[in-house]
Amino acid sequence: MSYIEIRNIFKIFGPDPEKSLKLARDGADKDEILAQTGHTVGLHDVSLSIERGETFVVMGLSGSGKSTLIRHLNRLIDPTSGEVLFDGTDILAMSINELNAFRRKRLGMVFQRFGLLPHRSVVDNVGYGLEIQDVDRSTRENAARNWIERVGLAGYEDKFPDQLSGGMQQRVGLARALTTDPEVLLMDEAFSALDPLIRNDMQDELMKLQGELHKTIVFITHDLDEALKLGDRIAILKDGKLIQIGRPEEIIMRPADDYVRAFTRDVNRSRVLRAKTLMQPLVNGGEVNASWPEITGDMRLEDILPVALATGGSMAVINGKKEPIGILSKEQVIAALAA
Amino acid sequence: MFPEQLNVPLGKWVNRFVDWLVVNYGDAFEAFADSLLTVLVWLEQILRGTPWWIVVIAIAVIGFHASRNWKIAAGLAIAMVAIGSLGLWDKAMQTLALMIVATALSVIIGVPVGIAMAMSNRLRAVMLPILDTMQTMPSFVYLIPALMLFGLGKVPAILATVIYAAPPVIRLTDLGIRLVDPEVLEASRSFGANRRQILWKVQLPLALPNIMAGINQTTMMAISMVVIASMIGARGLGEQVLMGIQRLDVGAGMEAGIAIVLLAVVFDRIGQAYGKRSHRSHKAEGKS
Numbered sequence: 001m002s003y004i005e006i007r008n009i010f011k012i013f014g015p016d017p018e019k020s021l022k023l024a025r026d027g028a029d030k031d032e033i034l035a036q037t038g039h040t041v042g043l044h045d046v047s048l049s050i051e052r053g054e055t056f057v058v059m060g061l062s063g064s065g066k067s068t069l070i071r072h073l074n075r076l077i078d079p080t081s082g083e084v085l086f087d088g089t090d091i092l093a094m095s096i097n098e099l100n101a102f103r104r105k106r107l108g109m110v111f112q113r114f115g116l117l118p119h120r121s122v123v124d125n126v127g128y129g130l131e132i133q134d135v136d137r138s139t140r141e142n143a144a145r146n147w148i149e150r151v152g153l154a155g156y157e158d159k160f161p162d163q164l165s166g167g168m169q170q171r172v173g174l175a176r177a178l179t180t181d182p183e184v185l186l187m188d189e190a191f192s193a194l195d196p197l198i199r200n201d202m203q204d205e206l207m208k209l210q211g212e213l214h215k216t217i218v219f220i221t222h223d224l225d226e227a228l229k230l231g232d233r234i235a236i237l238k239d240g241k242l243i244q245i246g247r248p249e250e251i252i253m254r255p256a257d258d259y260v261r262a263f264t265r266d267v268n269r270s271r272v273l274r275a276k277t278l279m280q281p282l283v284n285g286g287e288v289n290a291s292w293p294e295i296t297g298d299m300r301l302e303d304i305l306p307v308a309l310a311t312g313g314s315m316a317v318i319n320g321k322k323e324p325i326g327i328l329s330k331e332q333v334i335a336a337l338a339a
Numbered sequence: 340m341f342p343e344q345l346n347v348p349l350g351k352w353v354n355r356f357v358d359w360l361v362v363n364y365g366d367a368f369e370a371f372a373d374s375l376l377t378v379l380v381w382l383e384q385i386l387r388g389t390p391w392w393i394v395v396i397a398i399a400v401i402g403f404h405a406s407r408n409w410k411i412a413a414g415l416a417i418a419m420v421a422i423g424s425l426g427l428w429d430k431a432m433q434t435l436a437l438m439i440v441a442t443a444l445s446v447i448i449g450v451p452v453g454i455a456m457a458m459s460n461r462l463r464a465v466m467l468p469i470l471d472t473m474q475t476m477p478s479f480v481y482l483i484p485a486l487m488l489f490g491l492g493k494v495p496a497i498l499a500t501v502i503y504a505a506p507p508v509i510r511l512t513d514l515g516i517r518l519v520d521p522e523v524l525e526a527s528r529s530f531g532a533n534r535r536q537i538l539w540k541v542q543l544p545l546a547l548p549n550i551m552a553g554i555n556q557t558t559m560m561a562i563s564m565v566v567i568a569s570m571i572g573a574r575g576l577g578e579q580v581l582m583g584i585q586r587l588d589v590g591a592g593m594e595a596g597i598a599i600v601l602l603a604v605v606f607d608r609i610g611q612a613y614g615k616r617s618h619r620s621h622k623a624e625g626k627s
Contacts, residue, residue, distance in 0.1 A: 074529055096533075104531030115526030119544045129530040131540070180530070 001088060002049030003216060004073065004184070009046045009082035011068055011240075014039030017080045030239040042068040043079070044240040055210060055217040057231030059224060065240040066220045070188050073218060074107050075099055104133050108177030112189035114169045116161040122148060122172050123157040129180035140179075147175040151205070167198035174206070178213075187219045191226065203229055224263050228252070228272045236260055249277040270302035270337060278336050279317045279326030288316040288324045297325060301336060308333040357484045365488075372494040375440070379493055383436035391428055395419045398605060405612035415608060418601045427576060427598045434565050434575035434602065437493065441500035441561045446554055449505045453512025453550075454538070463513065470506040478503055478567050486571060496573035500564040507556035515549030516542045547617040555610030562603045576602070 012020045012033075020039040023032070030041040043065045050056045060066040071077040072084055075091055084091050086106075094102060108129070116125050123144045124131075130140035148157055151171040161169055170190060177185055191199045203226065210217060221227050227234045228248040235245040236256075244256035252272050255261040276297035282288070293307050294316045307315060308330045317326040360368075386394065395416050403412035422431045456463045478499055485495035519542050527541050543550075569577030576595050583592025 076525055076528060100531040100533055102531070103529060107529065109526065109529035111522055111526055113522050115520075115522040117523060117527075117541060117545075128527075128540075132527075132530050132532045132536055186529070 001085070003052040003087060004050040004218075005083070005085040006049070006069075006072065007047050007083040007085070009043050009069075009072060009079045009084070011042035011065070011072070011077065012039050012080045013042055021080050041065075041240045042077075043072075046082075046237070046240070046242045048235055048242065048245060050216065050218060052216055053214050054232040055219060055230055057219045057221060057227040057234045058237060059221055059227040059234055060237035061222055063239070064237040066222075066237050067188055068240075069237065070186050070218055070220050073184070073186055074103055074109065104129070104180065106183045107186060108180055108182035108184070109186040109188065110170070110173045110177050110190040112193055114161070114166075114173045114193075116169060116172055116176075118161055121158050121160055122153065122164070125161065125172055126175045126179050128176060133180070143179050144175070147179045148172075150178075150209070151175045165198075166194050167202060170194060170202060171205075174202075174209075178209075182215070184216045184218065187217060189220050189222065192222065199226070206230065224267055228267065236263075248272050249274065253277065268302075270305065271300055273301045273336055275299045275301075275304055275315075275317045275328055276326070278332055279328040280332075281326045282324060288327060289314070292316045292327075294318050294322075294324075295328065296320075301333065304328070304333060305337075353484075357487055361487055368488045372489045375444075375494050375497060376492075379436060379440045379497065382439060383433055386432040386436050387429060391423055394432070395423075398609075402605075402609055402612070405609050405616065408612075411608060411612065415605050418605050422598045422601050425594045425598055427579065427595060430574070430576050430579055430595075431598055431602060433573075434562075434577065434599070437496065437500070437565070437568065437573055437575060438558070438561045438602075438606075441497045441504060441564075442554070442558050444497065444501050445505040445557045445561070446508055448501070449508035449553070449557065450512050450550065453509045453553075454516060454543075456509065456513040457516035457542075466509070470509060473502050474506050478564070482567070482571055491572040493573050495571050496568035499571070500561050500568055503564050504557045504560040507560065508550070508553035511549045511553030511556070512546065515546030515553075518549065519545045548614060551610070551614035551617050555607065555614055558606050558610055559603060562599060562606065565599060 010021055010024055012024065014020065014037070016037075017039060020033050020037045020041070023036065024041055024044055028036070030044070033039055033041050046065075046069060058066045058069055068077055072079055073086075075084075075094075078092065086102075091099070091102065117128065120128070123141060126144035126148055127140035130143060135143075145157060148154060151174055153168060153171050153175065156164065156168065161172065164172065170193075173190070191202045194202060206217075207230065217230075219227075219230055221230075228251070231248060233245065233247055234251055236243045236251070236259075238259055244251060244260050246254075249272060251260065252264050252267060252269055255264050274297065275295050278301070279297070292313070292315055293311050295304055295307055295318070297317050297319055304315070308328075311330065314327050314329045316324050317328055319325045398419050399412040399416040402415040403409065406412070422428060452466070456466050481502055482495065482499050485498050489495045489498070523541060523545070524537065527537050532540065565573070565575060565577035566580045567577070569575060569581050576599050579595035580592050580599070583589065583595060
């Protein structure tokens with residue numbers, strides 16, 4: 001069983017969701033149900049599993065249900081029907097006290113518009129999660145100061161949120177979520193409100209932190225580039241339905257339908273595709289020529305390109321132990337770029 | 340003519356209900372009235388017993404604490420001295436005591452009711468018309484049953500004042516809590532805060548500027564009730580206005596009216612200054 005499992009979640013917004021649920025189960029889509037009953041379908045039969053330690057990105061446009069989906073993981077929203085299992089425990093069966101204990105100990109969340117407490121200083125905002133757990137003041141201030149420093153805000157401990165820029169406020173939000181040392185970090189469009197340069201910085205910062213912390217991250221975004229950059233796996237939602245789920249290369253190379261294809265058209269493929277995906281694997285006994293240049297399986301197309309242009313023929317793809325695992329030709333590189 | 344058969348004898352019913360209350364619960368009302376009276380008399384004695392200049396200095400200090408501005412503090416002290424120089428110091432202290440007790444009672448009742456209204460849409464739907472009625476019903480109408488239950492004097496005056504003055508603090512507490520940014524509440528819930536923690540750590544602090552504005556309005560409305568309160572036996576500045584009307588003594592009425600206005604100005608300035616501070620206190624501290 002996976003770490004987090006979501007099974008057959010339906011979420012219908014409105015005063016009487018049961019009737020619409022039946023329609024949805026019979027296959028009516030979002031627009032039909034809205035026209036017939038006035039109810040909005042948030043999620044339509046979504047099932048997915050998330051593994052421990054991975055960065056799982058949920059991508060979709062506004063109204064696709066992605067923010068609704070992430071709120072099912074900590075029960076800020078309860079489903080109309082379906083199951084949410086966390087490490088084998090059914091979180092929908094929890095009492096309110098059990099749920100609060102679960103949220104306190106195991107989850108941290110970062111919000112699009114930060115959700116900081118405007119009447120509290122940075123250090124008191126960051127220590128808020130521990131304060132809820134009745135941790136004493138000096139312990140939580142130490143923890144808060146440690147995380148404020150790690151997200152690069154040392155010196156701003158006593159400032160108030162409205163004295164900080166958007167990027168700095170979201171660093172506070174990130175530090176606040178990390179201070180309780182949660183297993184899972186839920187990030188709801190965490191960087192969407194930031195301007196592009198700051199957003200890029202924050203993405204790099206998050207990847208750096210994740211390299212040290214190995215949390216399980218569920219990241220919501222409407223930006224495919226962000227999804228491809230951060231995600232170990234990506235789920236694409238449209239009108240509350242799960243359209244495709246897979247590794248970034250799979251999304252680019254084999255889009256599930258025209259909707260996903262339209263999205264991927266503008267993506268800079270050379271930044272996403274890696275040697276591993278494009279190469280011809282060495283079936284046991286395959287030979288590589290010793291004179292071919294070597295590239296690692298994790299190298300991105302944009303880094304392979306100069307090597308490919310310098311060589312006359314093929315390249316040997318090697319793994320971490322310097323063993324050859326595949327062959328990549330110049331023609332394959334060019335074909336992948338042109339596709 | 341409206342057909343007589345359709346007349347509803349509402350008046351008779353109300354009379355019967357009030358009679359029933361007096362007969363069955365008279366003792367309870369009396370006990371309540373006594374405890375309220377004890378507090379009021381005690382406060383009145385303190386205010387009237389304290390030398391006038393200590394009261395003036397106390398008002399100035401409170402004014403400075405609220406506004407951090409010497410000019411406002413000095414202005415408030417001058418207003419108080421002006422009341423004294425009109426020869427109305429003692430009566431102003433009586434009015435002040437009545438007002439403080441009525442405002443305190445309004446806040447003690449109003450803030451929890453406002454919180455409950457913010458939590459429950461159903462309660463809010465019930466309370467809004469009641470609040471409208473409390474504010475628009477001519478106060479004489481509820482003075483009569485208050486008189487029957489509590490007799491002539493200060494207690495019915497306080498209750499009439501509370502009925503008239505409590506709605507603003509109730510409404511603004513409700514509004515203030517409802518205006519709290521939903522994402523901040525969601526963030527608080529996502530960290531496992533329970534309802535009590537959300538109320539005390541998030542909702543009330545963020546609603547405070549609105550609650551302070553409500554308390555300020557409640558205070559102003561309590562002052563505006565002093566003349567009516569004096570009609571049922573409350574002493575103070577209102578009594579003086581009433582006397583001016585009865586004796587056609589325009590001068591005496593005017594003096595008492597000016598004293599009421601000055602008292603209102605003093606409390607409005609103090610209330611507003613505290614309201615502003617609750618609004619921006621974090622910014623001021625952050626810059627220091």
